[in-house]
Amino acid sequence: EQPEWRRWKESLLGAYRAVESQEHWWHLPDGKTIRVVANPQPKGGVTWVFENLTEKMDLESRYQTAVRVQGETLDNLAEGVAVFGPDGRLRLSNPAFAALWGLDADAAKPNVHVSTIRDLCDRGAADSPWGGFVAAITGFDDERRDRHGQTELNNGTVLRYAMIPLPNGQVMMTFVDVTDSVNVERALKDKNEALEKSDQLKNEFVQHVSYELRSPLTNIIGFTELLSLPSTGPLNQKQREYVEHVSSSSSVLLTIVNDILDLATVDAGIMELDISEVHVDRTIAAAAELVSDRLEEHAIRLKIDAATAPKTFHGDEIRIRQILYNLLSNAANYAPEASTITLACRSFAEGVEFSVHDDGPGMPPDLLDSVFRRFEPRTNGGRRRGAGLGLSIVKSFVELHGGNVRIETGKDMGTTVICAFPDAPSGIRAAAE
The missing domain is CATH 3.30.565.10 (Histidine kinase-like ATPase, C-terminal domain)
Known part of the structure; x- marks a missing residue:
């Protein structure tokens, strides 16, 4: 389907008058792509070569699309990704990798050696893991295994990393910012420790106060019993009622104190059963x-x-x-x-x-x-x-x-x-x- 049929036809027929070979691309209505080569012969005439490149063009188009999708995906990941070749040089990385480690765009370009990146990244972490990274990327270990860990940067950022061996001796490294979850975990641990200390303080306080309460309570109960004895002296009806109330209330309080002491003894792990x-x-x-x-x-x-x-x-x-x-x-x-x-x-x-x-x-x-x-x-x-x-x-x-x-x-x-x-x-x- 040509918009200018005459000019197209004259261009094709011009091959019979030409000295050099001519190449044309035909895009047929059914979706095929044909490469047409016209080779003039020395003794006259033209040899026409028709090559069906439909599948090749389709594969190339899909490959380019996949590469673009992969590139867009990597560039927009919040997770830092870097791939190193067997020679220790950077094959590819995404912006998140440079951002997490505070690297310039030029420092994370392809073909930069891992030792150069290590020198830059070592400044950002007191206990830098990049020495181990370099050894794993450039080493010749018989067994290549995944590695996982966590490191904290000088600015307080906590990164969780993973090293994953790829085919052809390549290594992929990923970095995830887990600062928020680590801070929450630390806060929970601190809170738990504070609660444990508070609970321990409470138990010690309760146990101490209970001991201090039981001695005067025992005295109160003893003197109340003495007051109720006839040998102590006569009591009128109201006094007797008051003494009975004091005695019953003291007994209830002593029971509560004894219960608290029993629980404190159980908590301390020192209660022994008399079997x-x-x-x-x-x-x-x-x-x-x-x-x-x-x-x-x-x-x-x-x-x-x-x-x-x-x-x-x-x-x-x-x-x-x-x-x-x-x-x-x-x-x-x-x-x-x-x-x-x-x-x-x-x-x-x-x-x-x-x-x-x-x-x-x-x-x-x-x-x-x-x-x-x-x-x-x-x-x-x-x-x-x-x-x-x-x-x-x-x-x-x-x-x-x-x-x-x-x-x-x-x-x-x-x-x-x-x-x-x-x-x-x-x-x-x-x-x-």
Whole structure:
């Protein structure tokens, strides 16, 4: 398809009058590209040579397109890229590479040797990794492996790098600016260390204050008992009531202080269990006796179900009695007036299991995650607001025995706290036997 057919025709026919060869390119309507060569013959006539270059032109066009796309991609990457040949000279790089290392455009041109780039980059980092880069690029190692690492520049920028071997002895290096993520990580580590120190300080403070509180509390309780004795002297009705209030409040406070001390001892890792044979019936009766007054105050009945319980198992009897007391006290705080609390004990394959159930309002799902946290008292339907240590004590002591605690609760289902103990606490089974 020629816009000037006559001139084109005369140009082609001119080959019969020409002395030199002529070359024409025909672009056919079907997309083919034909190279036409007209060679005049010495004795007259012309030899026409037709060469189909369609595939070659197509491949060349696609190659040029791929090169342009690759170049645009590399130039617009935020990641710095540099490729070095086996002779140690730079084959290609992108602007991000020069920007990350603070290089001039001329310093990152092709054919610049890696040693020259190393000299420039060593100024930007106190602990420069470029010595290792040069050795890996120009070395003759039998095994070429990927390398990864991280370096910090003098300006505070943190770069994560990777060295990737390519075919024909070439090496590709990539650099990524990870300053923001490293700063966040450092901030989190600093915050975590501060929290750990704060927690340690809190534990030391609580333990110290608890020790300091227990001595005067013991004196208060002792003198209160002396005041209540007839031999000390007569008291009128109001004075007797005041003494009883002081005595009961001091006992409650002493219990809280003792709980704090127990938790501090567990946290310090210095609490030792006094392992012996625990008589289940005796331990249940002792715990029930401790909460009998609170149960009678609200007409709550205690039902004990120990028909399938073992007679004995190995554990710390005092701590287990303390566990049951805390479970019963917690249940008494939430059980409705004139209801029934059930304390059950049964044996299973791995040991013995205690459970305490009350018909209270149950725990909402959002409280289950925080129910064992310390100093988080929950007042959903409870009669009194405690220190929030009861279930923390239970969990710590049960886990110290090598057991576990779980809670079954729901709306209109009440709450059941289940404590499972092994036959012998973990780590001291041999000693127990």
